[in-house]
Amino acid sequence: MDTVIRPGLRELKKRRTRDALLRTALELFTSQGYERTTVDEIAGTVDVSQRTFFRYFAGKEEVTLAVQEMVAAHFVEAVRRRPPEEAPLEAMRNAVLESWDTIGDAVGRVVPVELYLRACRLIQSTPSLLAAHLRRSDEVGEEVARIVAEREGLDVDTDPRPRVAVAVFAGVMRVTERLWGSGRDIGADTFRELTAAHLDALGAALTGRWRTG
Amino acid sequence: MDTVIRPGLRELKKRRTRDALLRTALELFTSQGYERTTVDEIAGTVDVSQRTFFRYFAGKEEVTLAVQEMVAAHFVEAVRRRPPEEAPLEAMRNAVLESWDTIGDAVGRVVPVELYLRACRLIQSTPSLLAAHLRRSDEVGEEVARIVAEREGLDVDTDPRPRVAVAVFAGVMRVTERLWGSGRDIGADTFRELTAAHLDALGAALTGRWRTG
DNA sequence: CGCCAAGTGTCAGTGGCTGTCATTAGTCTC
DNA sequence: GAGACTAATGACAGCCACTGACACTTGGCG
Known part of the structure; x- marks a missing residue:
């Protein structure tokens, strides 16, 4: 191109x-x-x-998600570059945090970062855009699953673990998005911190019962 | 009404x-x-x-997803009815399997079950429908998260665990959907088995490394 | 300069979806 | 059972996203 x-x-x-x-x-x-x-x-x-x-x-949706597309590509590349010693979830976690550090450079060349963040919020609060965004995230998930499977030397079509691991990761990211989208703070740093916190909570969320009483 | x-x-x-x-x-x-x-x-x-x-x-999308709506409501009710002793993931797992057993009765009253299953496949293979479906699933997830939080006596807005647990569950269900949608077998039983298998693979998918070598 | 092809504007048309208003057809009352 | 009330429908006009076709402009290049 x-x-x-x-x-x-x-x-x-x-x-x-x-x-x-x-x-x-x-x-x-x-x-x-x-x-x-x-x-x-x-x-x-x-x-x-x-x-x-x-x-x-192609339409209103595509133009809105165009920048997200750059970010997604950025993230996928980061996953691809992660050292093979890292476990899948570890690699994805590091990739997402790392790519958030350089997101400004990539996005800023096209639109002001502040405008990008406002667009993110718009997507979260507009049904049709959110739908399109979730579908796109699903596709990205599939791509990452293939990368992870290859890293681990597995066949993505016979072993469910790569897709499941990616789906779990994506689910946590979605929770983060939702929280960030409805919160007061619009900063990118906040998103970074929320991401880390939620990923850390993964273990705790999966260990059976939480009730103290 | x-x-x-x-x-x-x-x-x-x-x-x-x-x-x-x-x-x-x-x-x-x-x-x-x-x-x-x-x-x-x-x-x-x-x-x-x-x-x-x-x-x-409201439109073409809504009419296509109308039956899914019934199924979703069915599932949410099943979760609500699960005994409080069950751990969150356990409750959701049982609810989804249980609701698949009675899905035919609920759906069959409106459209032939076979037509419903064909519609499911259509949704998986039509971008705009898949997008709408994923958004709706996201909303259902939020609803279930509130139910789970209440079961466990937690505040869904301060404790991330309910939402994370539900997101993990939803992610696994999505992987199942995708596989079922691209597979050859269209039966409801197949879906049931895939669901159980993937949920069982959750633990294995999250334990760090998978490589044998 | 002059040719070729890429990029653009114009126009006409399709299809999803909405507001409005007159008409039809259950329902309720006496 | 006739008439009044109201919900449901049809007919029509219109907006907007999006597409195909064709003529026109303009950058690239010999």
């Missing part, structure tokens, strides 16, 4: 248009609401026809 | 229309494809205006 040795005026313009559409969309969505923003409005703001918008993004 | 001592011609007709729309929709969706079926077509088959369809169901 992106030829390295070829900036070219054409490619440059394309990237500019795409970035402008993406940023404008997130800005309008987060400020005046997802449903209350039409594609015409986004395209109009960027001085582009509606048709052009759809040539860059 | 449903007054017990009042069948009434009106209510009767309403139920009939609703059931007809539901069944026709599933039939058309599963036979000729979800996207390739228009609301006009469904309404036309039932000899009802498009507008009436939308008075019964």
